[in-house]
Amino acid sequence: MKTIEWKNGKVILIDQTKLPLKEEYIETSDYLRVAEAIKILSVRGAPAIGVAAAYAVALAAAQSKAKSTPEFLDELAGAIQVIGGTRPTAVNLFWALERMKEKADANSHLAVSRLKRVLREEADVIAAEELEMSKKMGEYGAELIDDGDTILTHCNAGALATVDYGTALAVIRSAHNQGKNIHVYADETRPLLQGARLTTWELMRENIPVTLICDNMAGHFMSLGKVDKIVVGADRVAANGDVANKIGTYSVAVLAKEHNIPFYVAIPVSTIDTSIPDGSHIPIEERASHEVTGFGGSQVATAGVIVANPAFDVTPNRLITAIITDRGVIKPPYDKAIAKLFEQ
Amino acid sequence: MKTIEWKNGKVILIDQTKLPLKEEYIETSDYLRVAEAIKILSVRGAPAIGVAAAYAVALAAAQSKAKSTPEFLDELAGAIQVIGGTRPTAVNLFWALERMKEKADANSHLAVSRLKRVLREEADVIAAEELEMSKKMGEYGAELIDDGDTILTHCNAGALATVDYGTALAVIRSAHNQGKNIHVYADETRPLLQGARLTTWELMRENIPVTLICDNMAGHFMSLGKVDKIVVGADRVAANGDVANKIGTYSVAVLAKEHNIPFYVAIPVSTIDTSIPDGSHIPIEERASHEVTGFGGSQVATAGVIVANPAFDVTPNRLITAIITDRGVIKPPYDKAIAKLFEQ
Numbered sequence: 208m209k210t211i212e213w214k215n216g217k218v219i220l221i222d223q224t225k226l227p228l229k230e231e232y233i234e235t236s237d238y239l240r241v242a243e244a245i246k247i248l249s250v251r252g253a254p255a256i257g258v259a260a261a262y263a264v265a266l267a268a269a270q271s272k273a274k275s276t277p278e279f280l281d282e283l284a285g286a287i288q289v290i291g292g293t294r295p296t297a298v299n300l301f302w303a304l305e306r307m308k309e310k311a312d313a314n315s316h317l318a319v320s321r322l323k324r325v326l327r328e329e330a331d332v333i334a335a336e337e338l339e340m341s342k343k344m345g346e347y348g349a350e351l352i353d354d355g356d357t358i359l360t361h362c363n364a365g366a367l368a369t370v371d372y373g374t375a376l377a378v379i380r381s382a383h384n385q386g387k388n389i390h391v392y393a394d395e396t397r398p399l400l401q402g403a404r405l406t407t408w409e410l411m412r413e414n415i416p417v418t419l420i421c422d423n424m425a426g427h428f429m430s431l432g433k434v435d436k437i438v439v440g441a442d443r444v445a446a447n448g449d450v451a452n453k454i455g456t457y458s459v460a461v462l463a464k465e466h467n468i469p470f471y472v473a474i475p476v477s478t479i480d481t482s483i484p485d486g487s488h489i490p491i492e493e494r495a496s497h498e499v500t501g502f503g504g505s506q507v508a509t510a511g512v513i514v515a516n517p518a519f520d521v522t523p524n525r526l527i528t529a530i531i532t533d534r535g536v537i538k539p540p541y542d543k544a545i546a547k548l549f550e551q
Numbered sequence: 552m553k554t555i556e557w558k559n560g561k562v563i564l565i566d567q568t569k570l571p572l573k574e575e576y577i578e579t580s581d582y583l584r585v586a587e588a589i590k591i592l593s594v595r596g597a598p599a600i601g602v603a604a605a606y607a608v609a610l611a612a613a614q615s616k617a618k619s620t621p622e623f624l625d626e627l628a629g630a631i632q633v634i635g636g637t638r639p640t641a642v643n644l645f646w647a648l649e650r651m652k653e654k655a656d657a658n659s660h661l662a663v664s665r666l667k668r669v670l671r672e673e674a675d676v677i678a679a680e681e682l683e684m685s686k687k688m689g690e691y692g693a694e695l696i697d698d699g700d701t702i703l704t705h706c707n708a709g710a711l712a713t714v715d716y717g718t719a720l721a722v723i724r725s726a727h728n729q730g731k732n733i734h735v736y737a738d739e740t741r742p743l744l745q746g747a748r749l750t751t752w753e754l755m756r757e758n759i760p761v762t763l764i765c766d767n768m769a770g771h772f773m774s775l776g777k778v779d780k781i782v783v784g785a786d787r788v789a790a791n792g793d794v795a796n797k798i799g800t801y802s803v804a805v806l807a808k809e810h811n812i813p814f815y816v817a818i819p820v821s822t823i824d825t826s827i828p829d830g831s832h833i834p835i836e837e838r839a840s841h842e843v844t845g846f847g848g849s850q851v852a853t854a855g856v857i858v859a860n861p862a863f864d865v866t867p868n869r870l871i872t873a874i875i876t877d878r879g880v881i882k883p884p885y886d887k888a889i890a891k892l893f894e895q
Contacts (some may be wrong), residue, residue: 227853239596287565312765376857395843395852397741397765403844403852411853419858421741422797423766430801455767455773461809462802499765500747501737502846508739508747509571514763518772547869 208366208412210255211262213331216269218262222249223367223401238267238286245293245300249401252368252441254337254480257299263290264307268326271319279319283311295490296451296519298443303333318534334370340475340533341372343469348378348438348473348531349385356382356435358393358427362453363405364440364473374440374473376409378531384416391417392434394425396453398498398516422455429466437463438471438531444479448521448524448541449486454517460526472522473531481549486521494518552710554599554605554754557675559579561614562606566593567711567745571752571826573680582610582630587643589637592743596712597786597822598681601643605674606722607634608651612670615663623663627655634711639834640863642787642824647677678714684819684877685716689771690818692875693729700726700779703736703769707749707798708784708817718784718817719755722875727759734780735761739767742842742860766799773810782815782875792868792885793830798861802876804870815865825893830865836861 209214211220218241233244238360244250244375250259267286273279294300310329314322332476358379365376372380391410397404403419403450408419420428428434437459441452450456450472463470483489496514501507508514524541534551537544555564562585564577585607588594594603611630617623638644654673656880658666696702696892702723709720716724735754740746747763754761764772771779781803785796794800794816799816807814827833840858844850852858868885878895881888 228850314568325559394767395741397739397767400846400851403856407856411856417857419843419856421766421798421860423738423741423802424754424861424864425797426802426805426858427861428859454765454771458767458770458802458806461770462805465805465809499763502849502851505848506572507744507846508763509751512747512755512763513761514750515768515772516765517768517771520768520774 209371210367211250211258211334211370213265213327214261220244220250220259220489221367223251223405224249227404236266238263238270238290241266242290242293251401252363252439253297253299253545254369254374254475255367256294256297256303256447257303257477258334258337258495260290260300261303261513264304265327265330272317272321276315276317276319276322279322280311280315287370292435294492296492299477301388301475306333306508316490333465337406337475338370341369341374341377343533344374344473344475344531345372345377345381347536348471349381351389351471351529351531352378352382352389352436353537354387356387357390357392357433359394359437359459360406361394361402361439361456362396363401363457365409367409368440368481374475375438376406378438378473379415380413390417392425392428393417393419394422394455394459396455397421397422401453415426425459426462429462429468434468436469436471438473440474441474441478442472442495442519443489444530445485445489446481446542446545447546448484448520448527448530448539450527451486451489451491451519452522454520460522464526469528470526471529471531472527475533476548481546486523489521492518553715554711555594555602555678556820557606557671557713558610558893562610562726564588564594564710567749568593571748580610580613581636582607582614585593585610586634588638588647590633591817592753592791595705595745597641597784597788598713598718598819599711600638600641601647601821602678602681602714603803604634604644605651606648608648609671610673612667615664618619620659620661620663620666623666624655624659624869630876640786640836643821646821651676652772653687655870681714681819682716685713685718685721688718688817688875688876689716689725689818691880692703693725694813694817694881695875696726696731696733696780698731700731701734701736702779703778705738705746705752705783705800705803706740706747709750709753711749711753718819719782720750720827722782722817723759724757733759735759736769737763737768738762738803739763740799745797769803769807773806773812778812780813782817785816785818785822786863787833788818788874789829789833790825790828790886790891792830792871792874792883792890794866794871795830795833795835795863798864801864801866804866808870812874814870815873815875816871819877820892825889830867833865835864
């Protein structure tokens with residue numbers, strides 16, 4: 208299942224807001240449509256956002272009517288700014304945009320038509336690399352999973368959050384593919400229910416046993432001894448290993464510590480932002496009230512109620528047993544382990 | 552606001568499944584309709600369930616066409632069994648039924664018509680006592696609340712869960728009425744959203760500032776230092792102070808401990824079940840999948856997904872800072888404090 212691809216001059220994205228009730232695809236040659244898809248979460252998950260952003264830049268390039276390379280690069284910078292304004296937390300967005308910009312700058316000696324092609328190819332490379340990273344994460348992570356494990360996951364860190372295969376779910380897929388008998392608890396993940404809608408959908412397609420629970424049930428099942436391991440993804444990891452991920456991740460991590468359950472975070476190295484020393488510097492996106500007060504068009508909460516809706520929280524490094532990356536599994540102290548990753 | 556009352560031979564209940572969108576009342580002279588209301592959560596909250604059960608017995612008595620007292624008592628025993636089968640966790644249900652049964656037995660020398668009246672009056676006494684208990688809990692509990700506190704609560708332990716005033720919300724109401732400046736975080740409380748639907752509705756009616764959050768955000772706000780105290784209700788408390796309450800309460804208690812935030816439970820003494828030594832003996836109701844897979848009437852999760860839906864969890868006594876009762880605030884060791892309460 209490809210979440211995102213380029214075909215005949217268009218970007219094709221599975222519309223995640225429609226899942227699991229409908230499997231619909233967005234097909235567009237307009238980069239603004241891709242930017243909107245990122246903003247409204249038709250595409251979501253840090254690695255997938257990065258790839259979508261790269262393809263959005265490639266579309267902006269293809270759309271350009273610029274006659275000269277300087278004019279083209281000017282236009283491109285404007286498009287990159289628009290795409291960068293869609294979501295503040297996932298570092299992969301900025302990482303992918305920066306990489307596309309560097310590619311354009313490094314090829315500013317080329318004619319516009321050649322440059323358009325170079326950017327399309329670079330987006331393809333980013334997508335291919337992401338897929339490769341997912342597979343590597345899966346391989347490294349699966350070594351931490353035992354036959355018979357029940358694994359709890361939060362939000363969707365699956366194929367839908369990447370190009371394919373996933374981050375946290377890559378670990379689960381890989382363990383499953385090795386023949387290990389795995390059962391998954393999927394937190395539904397309020398407010399947007401990525402667990403209920405996306406994680407269950409992905410796992411059920413591959414016959415990986417999954418039980419859906421509400422977020423507030425995770426602690427209960429841990430207390431009953433029914434959770435062996437926790438694996439989640441992340442939207443940004445600081446230089447010290449603090450992790451920003453979907454709201455609720457922090458609570459799961461605290462509960463894991465209370466019950467002495469290993470808590471793993473699976474990310475490609477591109478999700479690490481070494482420019483920030485710790486999690487307190489990660490901007491936390493605040494989203495609209497209606498995501499909490501209603502669902503699917505119907506109001507459930509009291510009219511006019513004040514709502515807080517942070518989309519992410521920060522899990523401090525001390526609560527994380529290990530971070531599974533595409534370059535191996537790292538353990539505390541994370542500041543040193545991460546610095547070493549970036550030396551390579 | 553009266554949640555439940557007896558008027559002209561009928562029981563009148565606010566239909567909590569319709570709130571906050573509609574304020575509708577169930578008016579019935581049929582005890583089976585009240586039993587159904589308990590089962591489908593039109594009336595919910597341990598103390599309210601107790602009062603509704605008592606009135607259901609009074610209705611069953613009024614409905615009886617029995618010619619003799621033995622025949623009447625036989626019928627009544629059958630009705631009590633039906634009412635007792637509605638929900639397994641809230642001890643107030645069984646407490647109220649037992650009390651009504653004892654009242655009938657103690658008056659088995661009376662004629663049927665007199666006995667009917669005795670039972671109606673006993674239900675009225677139970678309702679009046681519950682209201683009085685709520686006010687007492689409010690008074691005792693408010694002493695634990697400081698001016699300027701932000702209090703987090705889970706589910707609805709308010710007027711709607713009692714006859715009026717509440718348990719946890721009685722504490723908040725009482726502090727507010729004393730002129731203390733209180734702000735409340737209301738956990739939405741999946742799957743049935745009692746926090747989003749009922750707690751916000753109650754508090755907004757009385758202009759007590761409230762912010763609605765998803766359950767999985769509680770830990771995040773605690774980590775930001777934004778929660779000063781936690782107050783919840785309970786459905787059953789064991790002899791050692793272990794507390795069964797709405798699913799998610801346990802997670803909140805673990806998070807409170809991690810952040811060194813006082814965690815209070817407000818209950819009438821009738822919620823304590825001294826017949827069970829600890830929380831492991833409390834039956835946990837498992838409810839239907841559709842409560843989790845749907846949201847406000849529409850299907851959201853993947854079709855056919857396996858769901859776990861325990862309605863309650865158990866918070867061990869070690870996580871509870873104090874239990875606020877209508878006979879004062881008790882502190883650890885709870886086994887001794889509870890034994891002392893029942894000696895009185």
